[in-house]
Amino acid sequence: MTACLDISNLSATLSNGQRVLRSVSLSVEPGEVRALVGESGAGKSMIGKAVLGVLPPSVKIVEGSIRLEGADLGALSAKERRRVIGAKTALIPQDPLTALNPSRRVGPQMTDRLVHILGWAADRADKRVRQLLDEVHIREPDRVMRAYPHELSGGMRQRVLIAAAFAAEPRLIVADEPTTALDVTVQKQILRLIAQLQKEHGTAILFVTHDLGVVAKISQKVTVLYAGKVVEEADTAALFADPQHAYTRALMAATPKYTDPLASLMPVDEAVLAGLAAEIAIADHDWRPSLDRKSGHG
Amino acid sequence: MILQRFLVRLLTMAVTLLGVSVVVFVIIRVAPGDPIAMMLPPGASQADIDRLRALYGLDRSIVEQYFIWLSGVLQGNFGTSISLRQDVMSLVLNRLPATLELATVALLIALLIGMPLAILGAREQGTAVEAGIDVANGAALSIPDFLWGLALILLFGVLWPVFEISGRVSPRLELPFVTQFYLFESILRLRLDLTKDLISHMFMPALALALPLAAIISQLLKLSLKEVMTLDYVTLARVKGFSETSVILREALKNAALPTLTLVGVQFTFLIGGTVIIERLFSYEGLGNMAIDAVINRDLPLIQGIVLVFALIFVLINLAVDMMYALLNPRLRHG
Known part of the structure; x- marks a missing residue:
């Protein structure tokens, strides 16, 4: 079976030559949720952006490949790549407050991909979006679709964005810290909603987060990232039962616990960080980017 | 509520005009x-x-x-002109349409040059194309309109004489117009031969007025576009599969237009002020040209009338900008 998403040996650098991704390999099987965890700056969002073809201009892919259902994105022309990404993927963004265009009504923002990219008739797209709004428990679809984004609450906007992401039945959804910007009570609802829609629609999700609590709730597989390098990869249950890498153990120890709040607020141990630095130095020492693919698809 | 705001607005306009007078x-x-x-x-x-x-x-x-x-x-x-011994009101109304037409055409040219350049520059960020646009903007902006007027006269009037350099319309033509809005009326009457003659007179003064404004529009709109294009909803539109150009036109342009609109309003009033010299330069029979004569002749009633009309135009432009602002920004509509 072809993997839904297959990233192999992906390396990326900034324009000053600094490496931000170090030979990252990971795959997401159809219908599977893979969490991508790491502290901020670990490159987890970068991987999401690379998959969706929206890397900032300063980041260049120098090595490796990204395959969406077998199609090598790097080998496609910019136009084909846009079409493939538009047809097969969707994004649930981090901040619902900035992810909707303030000057357009919500309804057209939800249907535009269906109508303009996938070529659906307007009434079919409209019906489909209403159905999804119902699935995310929005009871007044008419009001919401006519509203401008500033007329909706943050949680409401995130529901709208989730509904829009699932509306086109993408094969893969990249969820980029979709609960981070919401307040805690709403976080849980939104997480449950994503999990529920994922099950019903059987969509594969690459779930980018820094929150191990979220990982445990939603994913089947986990990839732990540090400084752009995969340090551990495992089934979620196995990872929590028996973390292999010292960094993973340190991350888990740093997750707040109600029972012992002070002990859990420890920074990652110096020895662990030194070990990580050594691993990265070794990886960089052996690294010779192939020169045939200088430009990434940003 | 709306009526109240409208009345307040009207009152401020009246006070402004009184102060100017x-x-x-x-x-x-x-x-x-x-x-x-x-x-x-x-x-x-x-x-x-x-x-x-x-x-x-x-x-x-x-x-x-x-x-x-x-x-x-x-x-x-408004009294009687001292030098022309005619009613100031009818003198001003006779000349005003010529100036309004000139300013409108200049604004259109500025938008037609500035907006596409801004969009192109935002699409080709960081390339030689953007650098070229920046250089052109710098040049257009650092040369004042009357100098552009002289340069254009030299270029299209002398070296390669394709446009008329003087007057508003060829004197030999029979004009069937009932209003002073020659250009607009010629288009409405489908007298395209007259339109062509009017345009060939108006093109150079309008272009001279438009170039600095075009540079401002292009530069500011490009900056706003580039800023808006880093926002999440633009990224989301790219992921949806929209091309860069349609991302700019559908998602970015309307939001980026807001700061540009404010500035265009202010700059458009400068442009109308600029008609005074430009009309003189091209012997264009508008209000600005008449204003210079009035000042030279110390024609007090005429100067007062003309200045009051200019002030009224400025106030109305500000009003129009505010209204368009509300139209573009839904968050202001019920505020």
């Missing part, structure tokens, strides 16, 4: 130069001078003169 009235009377001396031949007797002063009311105090003038204005009577 006071300032102009006082300044042109305090400034040196005597309109009566300009009218009479050298060696006129003091009795003649006094008689003429009394005739135009110039023997009274400035305050008195102002209230006489103001009560006339409120009844729609």
Whole structure:
């Protein structure tokens, strides 16, 4: 079976030559949720952006490949790549407050991909979006679709964005810290909603987060990232039962616990960080980017 | 609520115009130069001078003169031009359409040049194309409109004479127009031969006025576009599969247009101020050209009338900008 998403040996650098991704390999099987965890700056969002073809201009892919259902994105022309990404993927963004265009009504923002990219008739797209709004428990679809984004609450906007992401039945959804910007009570609802829609629609999700609590709730597989390098990869249950890498153990120890709040607020141990630095130095020492693919698809 | 805001708005406009009228009235009377001396031949007797002063009311105090003038204005009577001996109101209304047409065409040219350049520059960020646009903007902006006028006369009037360099319309043409809006009327009447003649007269002065404004529009809109294009909803649109151009047109342009709109409003008033010199340069028979004559002749009533009309135009442009702002930004609509 072809993997839904297959990233192999992906390396990326900034324009000053600094490496931000170090030979990252990971795959997401159809219908599977893979969490991508790491502290901020670990490159987890970068991987999401690379998959969706929206890397900032300063980041260049120098090595490796990204395959969406077998199609090598790097080998496609910019136009084909846009079409493939538009047809097969969707994004649930981090901040619902900035992810909707303030000057357009919500309804057209939800249907535009269906109508303009996938070529659906307007009434079919409209019906489909209403159905999804119902699935995310929005009871007044008419009001919401006519509203401008500033007329909706943050949680409401995130529901709208989730509904829009699932509306086109993408094969893969990249969820980029979709609960981070919401307040805690709403976080849980939104997480449950994503999990529920994922099950019903059987969509594969690459779930980018820094929150191990979220990982445990939603994913089947986990990839732990540090400084752009995969340090551990495992089934979620196995990872929590028996973390292999010292960094993973340190991350888990740093997750707040109600029972012992002070002990859990420890920074990652110096020895662990030194070990990580050594691993990265070794990886960089052996690294010779192939020169045939200088430009990434940003 | 809306009516109340409208009335407040109207009141502020009236106060602004009143202030402008006071300032102009006082300044042109305090400034040196005597309109009566300009009218009479050298060696006129003091009795003649006094008689003429009394005739135009110039023997009274400035305050008195102002209230006489103001009560006339409120009844729609702007007085009689000293140098042309005609009703100021009809003189101004006769010339105003020519200037409005010139300014409108200049604004259109500025938008037609500035907006596509801004969009192109935002699409080709960081490339030689963007650098080229920046250089062109810098050049257009650092040369003032009257210098552009001279350069254009040299280019399209002398070296490669494709446009008319003087006047508003060829004198030999029979004009069937009932209004003074020659250009608009010629288009409405489908007299495209006349439109062509009018455009060939108007093109160079309009372009000279438009170039600095086009550069401002292009530069500011490009900056706003680039800023908006880093926002999440633009990223989301890219992920949806929209091309870069349609991302700019569908998602970014409307939001990026807001700061540009404010500036275009302000700059458009400068552009109308610029018509005074440009109309002179191209002997274009508009209000600005008449204003210079009025100042040279110390034609006090005419200067007052013209300045008041210019002030009214400025106030109306500001009003239009505010209204368009609300139209583009849904968050302001119920505020």
